[in-house]
Amino acid sequence: MTDDRFDVFLCSADDALEKALRTGGMRVFRDRAFDDFDTGTAAALAGSRVLLAQCPRDPPTAFAARLTAAFTAALRHGDPADRVLTIGGQSPVKPLCRGSAALPDLVRRVRRKVAGTRGPLGPAPRPPHWFTGRHTAFWTVHNGLDGGRLLLHGLPGVGKTALAERYACLYRDSFGGGVLRTGPFGHLDPGDFLPAFHLDLARAVAEHWATDVTGLDLRRLSLLLADRITAAGEQVLLLVDDVPAGLPSTVLDRVAPGSARTLVTSRFAQSWAAPSVHLPGLTPEESAGLLPPGGDAVRRFALRCDGHPMTVRATAFAVRDAAGPLTDAVLAERPDLAPEAIRDVLRGLAPTARDLLRLGAVLAPAPLPQDVARAALGSPDPAEFEAAVAELAGHGFAQRSGELLRLQGLAVEVAQGESGALLGEAPDAVLAGLAREAPGSGLVRHARSLADHAPAHRLRLLRPVAAAHERHGDPAAAGEIHATILASGEATSADFAAAARVEIDCGLHAEAAEHAREALVLATTDAERHTASLTAAQALDCRGDYAEADVFRHAEHPPETGEARYRAALATAVAQRLRGRPQPALLEPLLDELEPGTLKDELALEHARSLLRAGHPQRASDVAAAVVANQHAAGRERHPRCEDAEFVRAEAVLTLDLAGLPADREDRAAELRALEQGYRLRYGAEHALTLTAATFADRALLALGRPRHALAALAATEQVVLRVLGDDHPLGYRIRHGRGLAHALLREFDRQAELVEAVLGPQIRLLGRTHPETLESRLDLGLALALSGRGPLEEARALVDDAARDTAGALGVSGELTAKARAAKQVVRLPASFTSALFAVERLVWPGA
Structure with a gap:
């Protein structure tokens, strides 16, 4: 039994802290120097009730060893945070205080912790295999993640994944929001990585927060992740395991949303603007801790195999029954390369265990439900299968996580090279599993891998x-x-x-x-x-x-019953709106029939669009607002349907607000900017109303003849739109069309043609050929092509004539756009030499426009 000698084992260079603790009536052992963790110091720690450490940012190895010893000793008493007390944030447990605290208050907190103990820590037990050799690595990872993201790389089988998962467990108090685990992805080509990561992150987010994430692209999914973290007020750790080699830094940036701490592991160093930690093999001393006694012979063997954990572990298993200390002669017979050491172990496995590893060669290196794995092997006897899983786990070739089984990648590769891959009943087993499980199941990754075999x-x-x-x-x-x-x-x-x-x-x-x-x-x-x-x-x-x-x-x-009837009506309503003939009454009776849910919201959103296009902004606003409320109530605030409804409502509200604005261009521009500022203060800079009003206000600068100011304002708004909405939103197309108009005012018709040509197709798809914005783009593209001299003039004339004809049909013979169409028809009929000369004269007359 360890003597109860001290209340506090103090790792600190602060004399005032030691004095305050002693004055507070506590027995203190002051660890004054970071020298070797000798027997006396270890004994003092074992005889102390709590350890109190001031955590340096870059802890020396011995300092980390003290906290590790205290942590493992404290595990036997319950929550380590009751025994391992730290000041500062770089610790494996929740700190006693993070910043500066008054000494009397700190002493009171420590005294309460001491009073809650029933004896000293006791000696630290021999650390388990996953802890050996990783004392300082945990600290290095934790410190590196201070910047938000870290890359951990090393040889296959060296323990990157095990360290990352154990780090997540030990430092769990630093991640109150939990851990999201994705991967491994190392078997994929770089081009296939992001789609696979997207699916796996969607699965992890859906499981972690029990939320529906269908329909969310990677950008929206990252925004939802940020929303959840912000709402919880606690940090989340995202593990991205075993990414492929050669990923561009822009791809790695996309897997590391700023809202979460992101720990990426890889077999290779990556070109990425993030801290990078190389995980080496075990030191000779650490290797000796896993092998039977052997003195210098064991250390020499560890150097020969570079301390690879799987080699050391396989060797430990092979010589476990050796009589007496290990010698150079005994260890010389053991392979010093991990694949060869693993191969030796494989030969002694039971047939079902070997087949399970061979099965892994045709599956993705991802967790697999154990019932699917058993079915893939032809449903062997349950006891036989259980024994095989236990045998693999005992050798470190497999890891259980609840009902899931994850096979060790290097062991699978060696098993495949030794005996070949095993397909078995895997396709039927995985397909049956997919039929049972919810959408987004991790089995999709196995299905994709199996398709190649x-x-x-x-x-x-x-x-x-x-x-x-x-x-x-x-x-x-x-x-x-x-x-x-x-x-x-x-x-x-x-x-x-x-x-x-x-x-x-x-x-x-x-x-x-x-x-x-x-x-x-x-x-x-x-x-x-x-x-x-x-x-x-x-x-x-x-x-x-x-x-x-x-x-x-x-x-x-169309069928008269079932969901297909509503889908057909929805398609008809969309078609009518795209043709410039919106029919709000088409969907209204169907909405009364439907129960609340996804289908009703889809029809209601189209109903709101039709109302807006038909000139009923107030009703459109009300219907769109109801869709937004339904989506928020269902936790779908980041779904594209919710996003679209917010912008239909924003345009409807803005239409109502614009109705009373003055006709004078200067006054109107000022009022638009005031509207934007009002929305910004009320709803925030990224709200739909704010962004829509900002776009209108930026484009109003064009009417004032200030194209350069308009370009700068539109570019700033576009950056927010791209970040919040992505590059495929109608508001982004409106901004790009406005930039094209600005370039036209600057007589940069080539640039205008490029911008308008890029947005015209999406506008036709989303808004229809006869929507006013699409009509204006069609006219502008024809004009830009004619004035820039790009392509045959006949094509430009045909574009303008076609757009002018549709404009007259859709909007009548009056209005600004109709007048623009008539003028455009005249301009494109001027001789090419005349339009070129006109362009040159304009450049001379208005060089600074």
Whole structure:
């Protein structure tokens, strides 16, 4: 039994603190120098009730060893935070205080902790294998994460993942919001990394906060993560395990949202603006702690194998029954490379354990439900399977986490090289698991890996992978999977229709229309024909080919019951709005039939858009506000539907507020800026109303003949829009069109043409060919092409004539846009030499415009 000699073991260079503790009636052992952790110092720590440390930012090795010894000793008494007391933030437990505290208050806190103990710490037990050799590494990682993100790299099997997970456990008090674990991803090509990370992060966020994250792209998912952390008021640790080599720094930046501490592990050093920690093998002394006694022979062997933990562990297992101390002769027979050492262990495993590792070669290196793993092996006897898992875990080749099993990557690679991969019943087992589990399951990663090893099951495995990417707002990744499915020659009508739907989201409308036609040809049921026709009509609508779209829409016969009826009505309402003929009454009776939920919100959002386009801003605002409220109540505030509803409401409210503004351009511009400032103060700089009003106010500078000021203001607003909404939002297109107008005022028609050409396609898709903003873009593009001399003048004239005809049809013969259309038709009919001369004269007359 350890003598109760001291109340406080003090790691501090502060004389005043020691004196205050002694004056407060406590027995203090002052650890004055960071010398060797000798027997006397260790005994003093064992005989102390608590350890109190002032944590330096860069702790010496011996300092970390003291805290580690105290921590492991305190674990036997319950919560280590009751025994290991620190001042400052760099500690494995919640600090007693972070900043400066008055000494009397600090002494009172320490006295309360001492009074709550029932005896001294006692000697630290021999640290478990995961702790050996990692005392200072924990501290280095913790300090490095102060900047928000850290890269931990080292050889395969050296213990990066184990250290990261153990760090997350030991320093749990620093991450009150919990830990999100993703990966490993090291088997992926760099180009496949972000889509896989997106799916895994979505799974982790959904599980951690029990929230629905479907429909959220990676940007919105990161914003949701930030929202959750802010709301909780506690820090979160994000583990990104084993990223591929050669990732660009911009990609790594995307996996490290500033809201969370992010710890990335990799087998390779990465070019990234973040602290980097190399994890070496064990030192000879640390290796000796894992092996039977052997003195210098053990140390020499540790040097020979570079202290690789898996080599040391395999050797320890092989010589566990050796009689007497280990000698050089005994250790000379042991391999000093990890793969060879692992191979020796594999030969002694039971057949089911070896098969489980071989199975890992065709799966993703991700956690796998144990029932799926057992089914993949052909459902061996439960006791036999349990024994195999326990055997692998005992050798460090597998790790359990609840019902999940994770196989060690290096052991899987060696097993595959030794006996080959094992497919077994894995495809059927994974597909059955996918059918049972909720969307977003981690089994999707296994399905994607299996598709490369099981040609007979390839399409069945790829379909849920594509659906998962689409469900989580990554149509580009889904499109790549669909392209593989379509190229197989075995695609069905449903495959072609699904590919077309994704291509619409990617802006590939011509391809989508073609694949929807293929889906219609292959259709064998009325439901398939209905889906294919509707998809083809939507693709053609997005291109502005309304006449051809109507052929498909009128050819199909929507079902009279079920969700498909509402979907068909929704598609018709969208089509009418895109044609400039909004019909709010079309959806209103259907909304009364529907129960609250996702489908009703979809129809209500389109109803709000139609009301706004039809000139009913107040009703549009009310309907959109109800959608926003529903989405917030469901925890879907970052969903695109909620975002779109907020901006429909913002435009409706702004339309009402603009109605009373003066006609004078100077006064109107000033009032717009005042509106923006008012919204900013009331709702914040990133609110939909603020950003919409800012865009209107920035564009008002163009009417005042101040293009350079407008360019600067629009650029600043665009940066916020890009960060909050991404680069595919209608507000961003409005800003870019405004920048094009500014360049036109500066006679930079080439630049205007580039900007307007880039936004015209998305405007047609989202707003329709006859929306006022789209009509203006069509006119401006024709003018810019004519005045810049880019391309044949006949093409520019055709663009302007077409836009002018639609403008007259949609808006009538009066109004600013109609007048602009008439003027544009005259300008593009001037001779090319005349327009060039006119351009040159303008440059001379207004050089500073």
